[in-house]
Amino acid sequence: MRCTFPHMGTMYVAVESLLEGLGHEVIVPPPITERTIELGQHGAPETACLPLKINLGNYIEAMENGADVILMGGGVGPCRFGYYAEVQREILKDAGYDFDMMVLEPPKGQLSLAWQRFKPLLTKVSLSETLAAARLAWAKAQIVDDIEKMTHQVRAFETVRGSATAARSKAIAKLRQTKHRQNLPQLLEEIGTLFQQVPVDLQRQPVVIGLVGEIYVMLEPFANRQLERLLGEMGVLVRRSSFLSDWLRGQFYSLLRFDMQKKARLLAGPYLPHFVGGHGLESVADSVNYANNRVDGIIHVAPFTCMPEIVAQSILPKVSADFDVPIMTLVVDEHSAEAGIITRLEAFTDMVKRRRTGRA
Template sequence: MKIAFPHMGHIWVPLKTLFDKAGVECVVPPPTSRRTLTLGAKYSPEWMCMPYKVNLGNYMEALEAGADTLLGVAGPGLCRLGQYARTHETALRELGYDFEMLTFDWQEAQIVGLVKFIKRLFPNRSWPTVIGDVKFGVTQQLFLLDDLEKLTHKLRPREVRRGAVTKVWRTVPDRICAAHSPGDLNRAKKEILAEFDAVELDREREVLRVGVLGEFFMAIEPFCNLDLEEELGRLGVEVTRGAWLSDWAKIWLFLEALGISHGQKVKKAAAPYLSRDVSGDAVQSVGETVLHSQEGFDGIVHLQPFTCMPEIVAQNLLPKVSREHNIPVLCVILDEQMGKAGLQTRLEAFVDLMRRNRVRRQRARKAS
């Protein structure tokens, strides 16, 4: 079996580690690129959202690289994502690919199905070993990756030499992936932190603070958002992103129920604008905009894939939220027609607007 899965942020790191440790050959598709999107878009209806097209391209690139088994997840939900594994399978078969699709559907399978699914993937591994490997991948590798990426958001707008933080960051996922034990991971973490520490910073530089909100997949895939976080960092903006795989994992690990996640606070903040649930991402876009305005953020960038149902709801509410909470919101709609130059111009204009707002606020404070 040569197993592959589509990309979604850094999820490939714990998955590859899990399969490597179990001795299952794993084909990680090439990082999502213009080619991936072009392939996916070519064989998708135009109105499908970008995650569908990108993941179809990921599957095609994985099959071209020799994969014979594809992983997918299915299930109900408030967007179309739960149906994508099945539609991807149909599209790939029509294109003539020969493969086995392993799809896990939580709603259909429940806990008994999950047990069977895991046993099918790792027939020769004991349960304690599989649980230990999953725990290592999620709570150590994935959590560390997210912590280090959050650090880049703080460092990037303050770096003296442009690109120094990104240069270190680009090496991080491979190094974390190569660390298969807690000891190796600790060593890698120390080395990476030492490299970030060596980046020269201007700690006095005044930076703007921006929340990057919107659709989960777009927020965590730099190709899909046109490296927006790097670009904002270059413009002297500290980014606080709303979507993290580690937060998502915490919900699945039931830490939300222990009050560790602040999801309930976000729902409460969104409640005056959204009286019913239209998926977590839309609630988060609205609720976090309210909370960020209370925390003194300078602005919000809202990421929305073209035709994304939940984010269309959020997009229509955000002008009102922006007015009532006095926080500028830049809506960025993403699809295969997007271009970096156009986004850069919009970001520069947005940063300019936020700087002028900040100066106005500072003057008003001094005058009062």
């Protein structure tokens, strides 16, 4: 049983750690490249959203490296994502791949059946080892988020372009190598030092741009064409509305059927009083939240054909007008051209900077 799973930003750090702790051999899919998308879009429906295609490419590349079990999230709703696993399994079976797919979703019907299904995953090591693995993975998920936040913060002030990105890569590599929870405090210190070594100019007063939108394209730099790096290197202090640990927490609680949207409904209420699938409600709520916190601008990212985000997109101009904060929607798919995105980001950043100084 050689397990693999799809990429979503830095999620692999936590998932790899968890699966290894459970005693499995893990094949992390190679980093997403153009080839991944090409492989994925081959079997996928043209109008399916981008994450489905990238996932497929991840599975194929991981299977090339020997994986034979695919772990995938699923569940009831919240959008097409809930049905991804089923569609992906069929596409890969049709293409002749031999594998087993395990879909993590709230159990329906007999619990004993669900237990039978996941038994091979959970029973390889003792209960205490299982708990230790879960705790280590959860700690890593939080640390990886801290690394992202530090990167956002430091990048806006760096004096040598790319040094924050380099610190981030080193930090993540170190985190991956750490196999025991007691080594984490030491590691955190090392990571802190890495970021402190980045040469910065603290006199700068960078504009602040908040990122909202669909979770996958927000977390996966390949899907959003390195949005955060590009903005940061233009001297923007990037804030992101959602991180890996938030998403994992949401997935976990939804397994237990908790209501995770209370706060979002409260914030988005005047504009959108109910769930519209996916992260549409969150996109509106996060925008309101950023506007309340006086960011200089908001960028809304969404994969092409994403229904919930289309709903959010049509509501955001109202938020923008009410709070007098510029909001730009960036739609990405496998055909997105880098040059177009860069021009729009530059123009948006310029606008935000010039609004602040009141020039032209």
